[in-house]
Amino acid sequence: xxxxxxxxxxxxxxxxxxxxxxxxxxxxxxxxxxxxxxxxxxxxxxxxxxxxxxxxxxxxxxxxxxxxxxxxxxxxxxxxxxxxxxxxxxxxxxxxxxxxxxxxxxxxxxxxxxxxxxxxxxxxxxxxxxxxxxxxxxxxxxxxxxxxxxxxxxxxxxxxxxxxxxxxxxxxxxxxxxxxxxxxxxxxxxxxxxxxxxxxxxxxxxxxxxxxxxxxxxxxxxxxxxxxxxxxxxxxxxxxxxxxxxxxxxxxxxxxxxxxxxxxxxxxxxxxxxxxxxxxxxxxxxxxxxxxxxxxxxxxxxxxxxxxxxxxxxxxxxxxxxxxxxxxxxxxxxxxxxxxxxxxxxxxxxxxxxxxxxxxxxxxxxxxxxxxxxxxxxxxxxxxxxxxxxxxxxxxxxxxxxxxxxxxxxxxxxxxxxxxxxxxxxxxxxxxxxxxxxxxxx
Numbered sequence: 507x508x509x510x511x512x513x514x515x516x517x518x519x520x521x522x523x524x525x526x527x528x529x530x531x532x533x534x535x536x537x538x539x540x541x542x543x544x545x546x547x548x549x550x551x552x553x554x555x556x557x558x559x560x561x562x563x564x565x566x567x568x569x570x571x572x573x574x575x576x577x578x579x580x581x582x583x584x585x586x587x588x589x590x591x592x593x594x595x596x597x598x599x600x601x602x603x604x605x606x607x608x609x610x611x612x613x614x615x616x617x618x619x620x621x622x623x624x625x626x627x628x629x630x631x632x633x634x635x636x637x638x639x640x641x642x643x644x645x646x647x648x649x650x651x652x653x654x655x656x657x658x659x660x661x662x663x664x665x666x667x668x669x670x671x672x673x674x675x676x677x678x679x680x681x682x683x684x685x686x687x688x689x690x691x692x693x694x695x696x697x698x699x700x701x702x703x704x705x706x707x708x709x710x711x712x713x714x715x716x717x718x719x720x721x722x723x724x725x726x727x728x729x730x731x732x733x734x735x736x737x738x739x740x741x742x743x744x745x746x747x748x749x750x751x752x753x754x755x756x757x758x759x760x761x762x763x764x765x766x767x768x769x770x771x772x773x774x775x776x777x778x779x780x781x782x783x784x785x786x787x788x789x790x791x792x793x794x795x796x797x798x799x800x801x802x803x804x805x806x807x808x809x810x811x812x813x814x815x816x817x818x819x820x821x822x823x824x825x826x827x828x829x830x831x832x833x834x835x836x837x838x839x840x841x842x843x844x845x846x847x848x849x850x851x852x853x854x855x856x857x858x859x860x861x862x863x864x865x866x867x868x869x870x871x872x873x874x875x876x877x878x879x880x881x882x883x884x885x886x887x888x889x890x891x892x893x894x895x896x897x898x899x900x901x902x903x904x905x906x907x908x909x910x911x912x913x914x915x916x917x918x919x920x921x922x923x924x925x926x927x928x929x930x931x932x933x934x935x936x937x938x939x940x941x942x943x944x945x946x947x948x
Contacts (some may be wrong), residue, residue, distance in 0.1 A: 507516070507602075507930075507931055507932075508785070508790055508924075508927045510924045510925055510928050511855075511929070514920065514924060515921065515924070517917075517920070518917040518918075518921040518924075519654055519917065519921065520917070521913045521914065521916055521917025521920070522602050522913075522914050522917035522918055522921070523917075524910065524913055524914075524917075525550055525910045525911065525912075525913035525914025525915070525916075526907060526914055527910070527919060528906045528907065528910020528911075528913065528914075529595065529598075529599060529608050529907065529910045529911055529914060530909060531906055531907075531910070532594070532595035532598060532651065532907030533595045533907075535821065535906075536591055536592050536594065536595055536922075537588055537591050537592065539588070539945065540581070540584045540585065540831075541589065541938050543587050543588045544584065546591070548588065548871045550713075551585075560913060561870050561891040565782055570577075570723060576884055577779075578849055585590065586637065587643040587901065589662050589853055590897070590898045590899050590901045591898075592662070593661055593662055593663060593701075593897045593898050594663070594897075594898050594902075596660075596661040596663055596897075597651065597663060597893060597894055597898055598910075598911045599665060599907070599911045599946060600893060600897075601886070601889050601890050601893050601894070601908070601911070602653060602908075602911035602912045602914070602915045603648055603649050603652060603888050603911070603915060604649060604659055604749060604750075604771075605889045605915075606641065606775075606794040606915045606916070606918075606919050607641070607645030607646060607648075607649050607887070607921075608637055608642075608643055608766075608773070609638070609641075609770060609773050609774050610641040610642040610645060610774070610919075611701060611742075611770065612644060612770040612771040612772075612774025613635050613638040613639050613776070613777060613778060614635075614639045614642060614701065614704070614705055614740075614774075615735070615771060615774070616635065616638065616737050616774055616775055616778070616805075617632065617635040617636070617708070617731075617740055618704070618731040618734050618738070619731075619735065620632070620635075620729055621708070621727050621731035622728065622731045622732050622735060624728070625939070626803075626939045626940065626942040626943060626946065627797070627798060627801055627942075627943055627946045628798075628943060629791045629792065629934055629937040629939050629940050629942075629943040630791070630794050630798065630933065630940070630943045630944060630946075631755055631782060631791075631798060631802075631933070632712065632934050632937070633927070633930060633932045633933065634781055634782055634785065634791070634932070635922070635926070636708075636709050636712065636749060636846075636926070636930075637703050637781070637923050637926045637927040638774070638777055638778065638923050639709075639917075639921050640782065640922055640923060640925075640926030641706050641922045641926075642701060642702055643702050643705070643919065643922055644857040644922050645919075646698040646702055646704040649698075650694060650695070650698060653691060653749075653790070654691065655887065656765060657687040657691060659915070663753060663897050663901065664752060664753060664755075665678070665755065666678045666681065666682075666685045666727070666752060666755045666757070667687055673756060675685060677755070677756050677912075678755050678756075681710070681719070681755060682694075685752055685755065690748060693748060694743065694745075694748065694749075697741045697744070697760060700734075701738055703736070704730060704731075704734040704737075706891060707730055708727050708731065708734075708761055710731060711723040711724075711726050712727060712753050712934055712937075713729045713930055715727075715742070715934065715936045715937065716934060716935055717936075718930070718936060719831060721938050724936075724937065724938055730790065730943035741766075742763060742767055743763030743764075744763075744867075745766075746762055746765075746766035747762065747763065747768070748761045748763075748887075749785055749894050750893060751894075751899075752767060753893055753897060754895070754896040755897035756831060756834075756836060757828040757831065757832065757834070757835045757837075757897045759820055759824070759832075759925050761816055761819060761820045762820070764816055765813070765816045765817065765820055766892075768809060768812050768813040768816050769813055769854075769885050769889065771809055772805075772806060772809035772810055772812075772813055772854075772881065772886070773881070773882055773885045774797040774805050774876075775802060775805045775806055775809065776878045776882055776927070777878075777882070778802060778876040778883045779799065779802040779803065779806060779874060780874075780875065780882075781923070782794055782798070782799065782802070783799065783871055783874060783875060783878075785932070787871075788931055791932060793933060793944045796948070797945065797947050798890075798910075798946060799866075799868070799869060799874065800868045800869050801866075802861055803868035803869075803874055803895065804862075804868065804878075806858060806862060806877070806878070806881065807858060807859065807862040807863065807868075809883050810854060810855060810858040810862070810881065812857065813854055813855070814854065814855040814859075817854075817855075821836060824836060838895050839895055842895065842899070843895060843899045843902065845895070846887050847889060847891055849884075849887060850884050850885075850887045850891055852884075853880050853881065853884025854884040854888060857877070857880050857881075858880070858881055859875055860878050861873060861876075862944075875890055876934055882945055884913065890908075891905075
């Protein structure tokens with residue numbers, strides 16, 4: 507049985523505490539009114555306050571309607587910036603929350619695939635996978651609360667939730683039959699409940715199999731895993747439209763569901779590898795050998811290439827077609843998010859491919875840890891790129907709210923996952939393929 511070390515537990519609690527303080531600071535420091543926005547813009551522009559005064563003088567000199575229009579445009583601009591700056595701590599919280607929740611979902615999908623494929627190499631890692639998926643219920647509750655707060659207009663992450671926007675925007679109004687809060691939140695509840703139901707029953711059957719005299723519970727897991735994968739394929743795509751793509755409601759991509767899947771799936775596999783290496787270093791998982799780790803590294807390599815294929819396919823087709831309503835999505839990211847946009851490609855493709863293409867490197871612990879950290883950070887930046895431009899525009903910055911949100915959810919993730927690992931033996935002893943898995947070498 508695994509024992510959650512006091513040092514790691516303390517570390518996770520410290521991360522959560524520091525994260526909460528930083529998140530609170532992010533909300534507290536967000537501007538409350540237009541006057542604060544004017545002060546911030548003046549400070550950032552280093553002298554724009556004086557320019558604004560001159561413009562105001564000229565505006566007052568313009569008679570009648572022109573003066574009113576200038577003042578109205580200026581006020582609308584300030585209100586828009588206020589909305590972006592108030593969105594910033596919410597967006598930081600949202601990115602970190604959905605990223606860690608989808609890591610656990612990616613692991614759950616990987617686990618279901620192993621069950622349906624009747625894989626002989628992976629059963630010794632099943633309890634690690636189940637430990638990681640223990641975060642899914644916790645992450646789902648927090649995420650669902652954030653979605654409800656979006657619907658109650660605590661923030662403006664999803665502009666299509668604003669009745670004024672719907673009234674003034676024909677494109678969004680035409681999508682109101684699908685993008686409306688009641689239907690949206692019901693879909694979210696169905697997705698989260700379905701994923702968590704499979705997670706609960708698959709783990710229950712796996713634990714029951716340890717005490718069984720036949721393979722009945724294993725067969726049940728095979729059947730529900732097959733059904734889950736069908737449910738997952740459909741709901742994952744819709745989830746990506748609802749929770750990420752609808753942040754930019756004027757834009758759409760037929761590849762987006764696969765693109766999001768590739769990002770959190772490779773992140774999930776990388777997390778399995780990282781936690782397995784940690785447990786090995788602590789003297790656990792004695793049946794996990796370098797061949798198991800090598801296979802995980804191959805999946806990390808393969809799905810990094812798959813993510814890049816989807817990234818390039820989506821980008822190249824839209825960029826080459828140059829249709830204004832489509833290409834604007836990438837123009838915004840290249841012009842305003844140049845470093846994180848292309849940095850994500852380097853971290854998620856160039857680095858893992860150059861490192862993990864070498865067979866020997868797939869068995870060296872420190873190289874895998876380094877590659878894992880870079881991949882996970884790279885895919886966090888990928889989610890940052892998907893969400894931030896539509897919520898904060900050019901007012902992005904990886905500062906205290908962003909770092910604090912990652913620290914809080916990382917601490918919570920560590921605490922929940924490693925607590926779950928203490929609840930059951932790390933070896934599923936009655937799995938039909940356990941002996942093959944224990945002696946897996948090549």
